Amino acid sequence: MKPETTRTINDTPQPQYLYMAIELSNEKWKLGFTIGFGQAPRERDLEARDLAGLVKEIHMAKERFGLPESAPVLSCYEAGRDGFWLHRYLQTQEVANLVVDSASIEVNRRKRRAKTDRMDVGKLLTMLMRYHQGEKKVWSIVHVPSPEDEDQRQLHRDLMALKAEQTHHINRLKGLLASQGVALPFQKDFLSDWRRYGCGTARLAICLAARMKREYERYRLVKQQINQLELERVEAVRTSTPRPWSRCASCCG
Numbered sequence: 401m402k403p404e405t406t407r408t409i410n411d412t413p414q415p416q417y418l419y420m421a422i423e424l425s426n427e428k429w430k431l432g433f434t435i436g437f438g439q440a441p442r443e444r445d446l447e448a449r450d451l452a453g454l455v456k457e458i459h460m461a462k463e464r465f466g467l468p469e470s471a472p473v474l475s476c477y478e479a480g481r482d483g484f485w486l487h488r489y490l491q492t493q494e495v496a497n498l499v500v501d502s503a504s505i506e507v508n509r510r511k512r513r514a515k516t517d518r519m520d521v522g523k524l525l526t527m528l529m530r531y532h533q534g535e536k537k538v539w540s541i542v543h544v545p546s547p548e549d550e551d552q553r554q555l556h557r558d559l560m561a562l563k564a565e566q567t568h569h570i571n572r573l574k575g576l577l578a579s580q581g582v583a584l585p586f587q588k589d590f591l592s593d594w595r596r597y598g599c600g601t602a603r604l605a606i607c608l609a610a611r612m613k614r615e616y617e618r619y620r621l622v623k624q625q626i627n628q629l630e631l632e633r634v635e636a637v638r639t640s641t642p643r644p645w646s647r648c649a650s651c652c653g
């Protein structure tokens with residue numbers, strides 16, 4: 401006699417998601433909502449950073465698609481100048497949000513996008529649903545750091561920006577002299593050395609000297625700030641508490 405086999409059927413209903421895509425800009429946000437493929441999206445414009453309006457639109461979208469207030473919301477927006485503050489706010493509203501790497505979004509190669517172009521909300525909604533249904537390669541998700549980790553990055557970013565600005569000032573000073581046929585190595589007494597060389601008419605020399613002095617003063621200010629930040633970075637490393645994994649690695653040799 402053959403043993404009977406039983407099959408367990410999971411009758412637990414799957415929750416109906418509200419999908420939301422946000423197209424960010426400095427003045428206006430464009431919102432797109434849907435509940436699945438084949439459903440015409442609900443699109444709305446919103447003043448940028450109007451969080452109360454955003455929550456209201458989510459509530460109205462649930463009513464529009466006949467969803468209960470408890471229905472889960474899955475949203476996305478492209479990473480950019482707005483950073484992660486909106487992501488963190490959406491989390492406080494129990495919205496599961498994804499910050500998407502713009503460069504990873506698949507595009508029609510005949511219509512290449514510039515880096516500053518934004519994907520329209522309809523396309524974002526489609527890709528969000530595809531991602532949710534298992535197509536993980538449609539884009540790359542940006543790792544959102546904790547507020548503490550993000551804050552710790554500010555010193556390094558500021559230092560890199562100042563070093564780039566320092567290079568700009570040095571090149572500007574060298575360029576001003578090059579326009580007069582003078583080439584000098586950039587060193588401590590750079591500003592005084594250039595007067596040893598001929599620089600055209602007296603009137604031009606006076607105006608040029610004044611401009612170079614202003615440029616050199618800007619360079620010195622940037623250099624001073626770089627030195628200060630480098631000291632702060634050394635102090636931060638000295639006083640920082642090692643992470644658990646780094647302590648473990650040191651113990652293991």
